[in-house]
Amino acid sequence: MLRSVKGLVCHTPKLDHGHALHTTAKDWLSSTVSQDVRILAERSRAIFRTSENDPANHAEHHEGCHYSIPLQEVKAVFPHGLPSPFQQQIKTFNEACLMVRKPALELFAYLKSSSFAHPAIRYVIYGEKGTGKTMTLCHVVHYCARQGWLVLHIPDAHLWVKNCRELMQSSYNKERLDQPLQASFWLKNFKTTNERFLKEIKTQQKYAWGKRESTEEGRPLGEVVEQGLARVRNASDAVGVVLKEIKQQCHLGSFRLLVAVDGVNALWGKTTLRKEDKSPVSPEELTLVYNLRKMVRNDWNGGAIVTTLSQTGSLFKPSSAYLPHELLGKEGFDALDPFVPIRVSNYSPQEFESCYHYYLDRKWLQHEKARTAEGRDELRFLSGANPRQLQRLAGPL
């Protein structure tokens, strides 16, 4: 009886996408259900969910709670940013719920209090595998998108240094190599996220793409992006132009820029790519990496740079490496220095409870023992409070 009522209660969020969760639930419940069920449902809701959907208002008392992002916003803000297990979870649960955790709240505090006349401050999120670094970055990206910043989100810099089928010599600089496929893919997603900025920002110089094609001064940046998408050969150069223009115009103050790079250690490591004469390619010989390195330097102001270190997907690094020096190497550390390191660790007991209740609420944990206290302790022990492990364990249950 209780379970069926709980099931009915859980269906309400699907109707209104998580907005004003508490109020509709209360109305519905007060009209039909008995006293103790309502109290139980509300109490369990209060533990792991919050109705505060604007990250700007997230505060310490929201810590450990899940907040949901409307699905249209997910498509607009994160066309390529979310990790694939989370994307599958969104499809299964029909909602995107992110947990509010301390590192993200810390970052919001820094971003709110930083002065935009000063050079951009670099933040490096680091931690062991599967502790939630990418999700923290996505939380920050959502916050900045809601605040109206221009978000330059590179979902995984490692994709640019490995498994590239087509490497072409750059027409702009003979020494460098272009990657048309990766560049055009990224441009497409960048366009989806930042449509309105592309109309507002104007180019400040003339760019010649070939003998007959060029972009004049004062044209909106959207044209550069279109050029890159239409002519895939010039995609990498288009990316370079976009980055340069944005960086130059950011200090004018008409918009704020967030550079969010996941797996920033790829920019200073080794690549698995080889040139035609089988000699290895070093990262600075790739146009995309070269331009991105320029963005991550702090010689511009009016924004922030938030990066993540990632061992998964990194090349030639042992799987137990997670500290900045180990993953960035000497070159990377010196390039990013001085930065603010932010540590992301496994779930605290409160956060674990919240995640467990969320899975129960979504009826993801179907095993009958999973609902018991022993089941919960067993899950905690097996996963070691590691978010990724918990998510993988909960799958087959």
Next chain:
Amino acid sequence: MASVSRPLLAGGGYWAVLSRCGGRGAAYSSVPAVSSRGGKQREASTRRTSRTSQFIKSHAPPRTERMAVDQDWSSVYPTAAAFKPASVPLPIRMGYPVKRGVPLPKEGNLELIKIPNFLHLTPPAIKKHCAALKDFCTEWPSALDSDEKCEKHFPIEIETVDYVSAGTSIRNPKARVVTLRVKLSHLNLDDHAKKKLIKLVGERYCKDTDTLTVTTDRCPLRRQNYDYGIHLLTVLYHESWKTEMWESEKTEEDMEEYIWENSCSQKSALDTLLLIKASENVSNVTKEELLSSEVVKSYRNSVVALKNEGETENNMSQYKESVKKLLNIQALP
């Protein structure tokens, strides 16, 4: 047989340990042993009369039965010798046991014979060796009664080995090896000289104990090797004090430890601070002023600690605090 002998054993007080031994003929006290021996001899004598038995020897009991507890062990094992189960009165077992079994007994146990044993070096035996050698030794100087005094007055330690063997020749080629050990803190070296010396000697320097160990054996005689060792030490000392022209090309990779001055970290920190000051329209801030300010000093210390000692939680949190102070970030909005 065994049950009869046990009360005799308790009374006798002798072979109580040996009663636990496996194997034939080792566990019995003298009285039944005599009877058994006598019995066996009688058996053997009766058997000897038949033709096939002339090849069968009588099995004498092992020597361990006749050993007193307070015997002189150094006469049993005066020199290094293989393990003889009949001479060692200990119930030792060695070997991999079968399932639900015990390791093999010592009789005929090849594992016990293969391994080196120190039965010839028991403390009483060593006392006897020392007593015998005392006539050839001189007295230890009474003023050198502690290790520190020895080190202070004799910083260089020379190690040589003499070999004696029973043979026709008194020469042993291993006797020419000379090992010289010295602590670098006793040598008069400045910073550059110490780093250069360590680079020159390479593997021969141990950082934990700060000792340089030089082993020479390239000359045929010990005296020559000793002279060569001393010569090496002299040359190393003098060479490390000299500075060559090409030493100025020392790059960052050659450095033993991280030096913050003139590094990329210092440059980027100064650039950032200058940009901050420029944006606040504070002009005429010189580099020296910035370098001597508190925030930059604490930042420098944290970076040096991070690079030299490696990354620990402590170091990282220190670095984080110093960067926050440097870039003027407040945590609370």
